[in-house]
Amino acid sequence: MDDINTLRRILRESRVIAVVGLSADWYRPSYFAAKYMQEHGYRVIPVNPKYPEILGEKCYRSLRDIPEKVDLVDVFRKTADVMPIAEDAIAIGARVLWQQLGVRNEAAAAKAQAAGLETVMDRCVKIEHGRLFGGLNWVGVNTRVISAKRPRWLAY
Secondary structure (H helix, E strand, O other), X not given: OOOHHHHHHHHHHOOEEEEEOOOOOOOOHHHHHHHHHHHOOOEEEEEOOXXXXXXXXXXXXXXXXXXXXXXXXXXXXXXXHHHHHXXXXXXXXXXEEEEOOOOOOHHHHHHHHHOOOEEEOOOOHHHHHHHHXXXXXXXXOOOOOOXXXXXXXXXX
């Protein structure tokens, strides 16, 4: 999915995002992307069996364990791990299967599309949201300031 209007519509209409493979480590890309989306009004549901809670939200072992409706399934797993996640996304009635940067499972995308889901591959929800809705300056991106200083709000 490379169409800007479609990406904008998906991000505007999808308010509940299940992030599969979300890490509790603040320096991991999955954490950073989920925190950004959460701070921009999205409901983020972590899916990772290693943790009881991430970003103040209850963490689920799998998509099928989530008791509420999920609009978008954001996949932070290796390409080889996507097919069962796609099958779970279909089973729970998600509307979108989104594979993060570097993740591109064509077979899983085709299966999801055949079941009526929209699919996005090899793109980051945070980057696309920032690009399409004006949030690229969040935490120093595109501010013309290069610094090794940690922002105060990220202090331990």
